[in-house]
Amino acid sequence: MIRTRFAPSPTGYLHIGGVRTALYSWLYAKRLGGEFILRIEDTDLERSTEESVNAILEGMSWLGLDYDQGPIYQTHRFERYKEVIQQLFDKGLAYYCYATPEELDEMREAQKARGEKPRYDGRYRDFDGTPPEGIDPVIRFKNPLDGDVVIEDMVKGRVVIANKELDDLIIARSDGTPTYNLTVVVDDWDMGVSHVIRGDDHLNNTPRQINMYKAMGADVPKFAHIPMVLGEDGSRLSKRHGAVSVLQYKEQGFLPEALLNYLVRLGWSHGDQEVFSIDEMIEHFSLDNVNSSPSSFDTVKLTWINEQHIKSADAEHLARHLAPFVAQLGCDLSQGPALAEVADLLRDRAKTLVEMAEGSVYFYSDYEEFEAGAAKKHLRPVAQEPLQQLRIQLEALEDWNATEIHEVIQGVATGLEVGMGKVGMPLRVAITGGGQSPAIDMTAQLIGKERCLQRIDMALAFIEVRAGHQDG
Structure with missing residues (x-):
């Protein structure tokens, strides 16, 4: 069965790049009659916040990206991660590393001086001596030393990485908490995830994760690494490009389906069609038509797409999304006509719900x-x-x-x-x-x-x- 997942870290808000990843994963599952899972990757205990979790859940709800399973929290699964780490130990595929931060810094500086790529040199890989005193060790995974990892990526094509290029990554910190690369593999294995659709900033992690799937005896999912969303100036999308959280687009008067329509087209195409309903997105979406190069976010184009959706939306649906904006302007919606009738009348004159609300005040409030x-x-x-x-x-x-x-x-x-x-x-x-x-x-x-x-x-x-x- 097709199973996809969206797995945000609650260390910040749900942003545009994350929403597009969620959307592609959601559409792929919907299109093929599969299941979509929401997983909250909250193992970074210092940076994860309840506020961020709530923002993710609220954003997914507003967008209508419903999930068949979840939200599943990684912090509820620590015992399972410990169990898998122990299994890797038992197979001789994990080991304690006692290298101090200072030792690792020296090692990297020496490698740089020799013109080598800085990476862990495996000094404790086969260590069987007496552990140094006063050091809480990390746990590392024994990455294979020979051969290649081949990724048949559904967007990028074939990617081949030599194992000798990879070092032994840390799978548990010195305080015993598991790291991202371990938890994500265990979770995708346990949850039967068949297709991992995620940003191409994760591509470097994939060969290491594939080696871990194999070490655990798990099926390796198919991967699709989608390009980044860039700002209008071509740099990585960030706060200075505007909205940080997807909920800010809600506050600015964009319809959720218009934002999804814009995002689906930001790196995917179906002929020359620009405006899609949710049903049309599900019907036509395919990873085959996802571009392998980054796309730039364009607020003008998003606004145009929003305008088209306002013009064609069901009046009652439009009224539901419009109501909070009219109420914010001090209007009592019981003191005037049905908001759906007002929305129907104003739909051709507004690019956003904010504009539409401003144009509807005189229907409810005297001046x-x-x-x-x-x-x-x-x-x-x-x-x-x-x-x-x-x-x-x-x-x-x-x-x-x-x-x-x-x-x-x-x-x-x-x-x-x-x-x-x-x-x-x-x-x-x-x-x-x-x-x-x-x-x-x-x-x-x-x-x-x-x-x-x-x-x-x-x-x-x-x-x-x-x-x-x-x-x-």
């Missing part, structure tokens, strides 16, 4: 003053008569809907022998407070009759005061 520029231009004494006519006819409407409202606006314009703009624009400023809104008839329908009439009265009072100042 104390008009936008200065719009009022100066459109709430002039000449607009008084059109607004008065509108006020009378709109109040008389028994059926408050966009069609009837449109006919009133058109009728007033015809009756006064002026263009629609001379009637529609003063009405727009009157009922929305500004000069920008979707179709004024639909906007008025959603704002509601009573609120529209009150706001027209407010606009007429504003014009009255303005006319008085001009007369004075």
